Amino acid sequence: EDMLQFAESYENIGQTEMSVKICQGIMNDFECEAVKSSSGLFPEISYIDDRSESEIKVFEKAKNSFERLTGQKVQKPKRI
Numbered sequence: 001e002d003m004l005q006f007a008e009s010y011e012n013i014g015q016t017e018m019s020v021k022i023c024q025g026i027m028n029d030f031e032c033e034a035v036k037s038s039s040g041l042f043p044e045i046s047y048i049d050d051r052s053e054s055e056i057k058v059f060e061k062a063k064n065s066f067e068r069l070t071g072q073k074v075q076k077p078k079r080i
Contacts, residue, residue, distance in 0.1 A: 004061055011069065020069050026062035027074070030055050 007022035032051045051059070063074050 001058065004058065004065070007062070007065060011065070016069050020066060023062045023066040023069070027059055027066065030059035030062065 003022060003026050007019045007026070010016070010019040010022065030051070032049050049056075067073060
């Protein structure tokens with residue numbers, strides 16, 4: 001939550017590039033381990049979501065900010 005506020009502060013002063021970098025870092029930190037460790041050889045591994053509800057919320061907030069600031073859509077992996 002602190003890092004989300006940090007990114008928002010940069011956005012509020014017009015430093016969108018820094019805010020985007022912070023959001024990318026948050027998304028990387030809060031993505032589930034199965035997606036990070038999936039090498040593409042066994043894509044089914046990335047379907048498992050082992051994050052807590054609070055981790056998912058932080059990831060979603062960072063993703064929404066990233067998409068709003070960049071105009072890019074973040075593709076979600078299929079999950080169980």
